[in-house]
Amino acid sequence: AQKITQTQPGMFVQEKEAVTLDCTYDTSDQSYGLFWYKQPSSGEMIFLIYQGSYDEQNATEGRYSLNFQKARKSANLVISASQLGDSAMYFCAMRRYNQGGKLIFGQGTELSVKP
Amino acid sequence: NAGVMQNPRHLVRRRGQEARLRCSPMKGHSHVYWYRQLPEEGLKFMVYLQKENIIDESGMPKERFSAEFPKEGPSILRIQQVVRGDSAAYFCASSPRTASSGNTIYFGEGSWLTVV
Numbered sequence: 001a002q003k004i005t006q007t008q009p010g011m012f013v014q015e016k017e018a019v020t021l022d023c024t025y026d027t028s029d030q031s032y033g034l035f036w037y038k039q040p041s042s043g044e045m046i047f048l049i050y051q052g053s054y055d056e057q058n059a060t061e062g063r064y065s066l067n068f069q070k071a072r073k074s075a076n077l078v079i080s081a082s083q084l085g086d087s088a089m090y091f092c093a094m095r096r097y098n099q100g101g102k103l104i105f106g107q108g109t110e111l112s113v114k115p
Numbered sequence: 116n117a118g119v120m121q122n123p124r125h126l127v128r129r130r131g132q133e134a135r136l137r138c139s140p141m142k143g144h145s146h147v148y149w150y151r152q153l154p155e156e157g158l159k160f161m162v163y164l165q166k167e168n169i170i171d172e173s174g175m176p177k178e179r180f181s182a183e184f185p186k187e188g189p190s191i192l193r194i195q196q197v198v199r200g201d202s203a204a205y206f207c208a209s210s211p212r213t214a215s216s217g218n219t220i221y222f223g224e225g226s227w228l229t230v231v
Contacts, residue, residue, distance in 0.1 A: 033218060035218065037222075043204060043224070043225055043227070044222070044224045044225060045158075045206060045222040045225070047218070047221075047222070050218035091157055091158065093158075095220065099171070100146075100163045100170050100171050101146065101148075101163075101210055101220065102148055102160050102163050102171065103148070103150075103158070103160065103208070103220065104160065105150075105157040105158045105159070106157055107156065107157045108156075108157050
């Protein structure tokens, strides 16, 4: 079965420090995509970063980077220099291209940034 | 270039009433996905539609829920005879015609349904 696992229900980080949010996935697909979304208290889903299964380089977007370890089936999100505005729920998701491109989401990690 | 538009943003219904949630995909997108987020949970896939076709409804409850994406107009998620357990956020996402790879999937801001 295709599955996304986020083992950290909640995380705390000090402002300006880096934090890693864990994500592991399970799939037999060869072609897939991995996403991270941020959901602040206002509720919208904000796209952060994407990694394709065939991409050899780890994706980076500003302060966000994705630590992609294909053999371990992990796609951890690293946020550098945390800011108070980073406090939110973070969801890891996998997109299955042989299933119409639908996304499968993990349960989420609630990140709290301390001043 | 408008993004994915969902309305209403917030909807309150009494038990037994019907709820209709609308989603207008981004211009040029012909794939629409609906997801449901129950309190304290991640998003769960419900249904995937292309114009005038339901492609995958494996996540839809068997009763009371239906979805359509007509040739003209928005996609509609319809919930008949709502119950308290239907209270959730419903998100729509859209993707271009050739959604074979890449990060080309965009979410709307969600519709929050409260059943009282």
